[in-house]
Amino acid sequence: MNSISRLLAVLIASLAAALPAAAQEWQATEKVEHYKVNGIAPMELYQSIGERGPKLSLGRVIAHTTFKLTWQRDYQQQGQACVLATAKPRLVITYTLPKPAQKLPPEVAAKWQTFYDGIVEHEKLHGQFMKDLTQAIQDVSIGLRDENDPGCKKVRAALQAQLKPISDAHGARHSEYDQIEMSPGGAVHQLILAFLNP
Numbered sequence: 001m002n003s004i005s006r007l008l009a010v011l012i013a014s015l016a017a018a019l020p021a022a023a024q025e026w027q028a029t030e031k032v033e034h035y036k037v038n039g040i041a042p043m044e045l046y047q048s049i050g051e052r053g054p055k056l057s058l059g060r061v062i063a064h065t066t067f068k069l070t071w072q073r074d075y076q077q078q079g080q081a082c083v084l085a086t087a088k089p090r091l092v093i094t095y096t097l098p099k100p101a102q103k104l105p106p107e108v109a110a111k112w113q114t115f116y117d118g119i120v121e122h123e124k125l126h127g128q129f130m131k132d133l134t135q136a137i138q139d140v141s142i143g144l145r146d147e148n149d150p151g152c153k154k155v156r157a158a159l160q161a162q163l164k165p166i167s168d169a170h171g172a173r174h175s176e177y178d179q180i181e182m183s184p185g186g187a188v189h190q191l192i193l194a195f196l197n198p
Helices: 003-018 042-052 106-141 153-182 187-196
Strands: 029-037 064-078 081-100
Touching: 029 042, 042 081, 042 106, 042 187, 064 106, 081 106, 081 153, 106 153, 106 187, 153 187
Parallel strands: 029 081
Antiparallel strands: 064 081
16 A cells, blocks of 8 residues: 555545544445346337336436435434434435346347446436435534524424525436436437447
């Protein structure tokens, strides 16, 4: 390990030690669900994706990432004050991805694997955005305090006020990412072209 690597390791360890214990205690659960697509040629498979892919408001898509986020929050009354002492998330991310229903010829199978791996990479970044959202919510939650809040109503309202801009930024981040990736020349657009072209 060189000196820069050692320095980075020390910095990471010190940052981790400085975090509140509650901020280190969560991990996302990630699940993969497949939907079957028919065909043994690239165009047949892609047409089946168009017929059977996850349905969103604008139509069907190749793949989709969803999440369910719930919280265990511990509001503590300290005299007249209220503090949000801990906020532990439970984040479940589900990736919905295509899977051929039939065995593919070797050359098509190789092209499919490259296409599939690229789609997984795209969806995994959506998953990372969801982890980032969860961490951002936890960061503004733990330690939130009001000195005159019997019943902890003010702290709850203050938390809700913090969550809207975080949620709005999260939605915009997903939309911008998809727009870039799926526009002509974008990574997903290139994956589709490479898969369909001979």
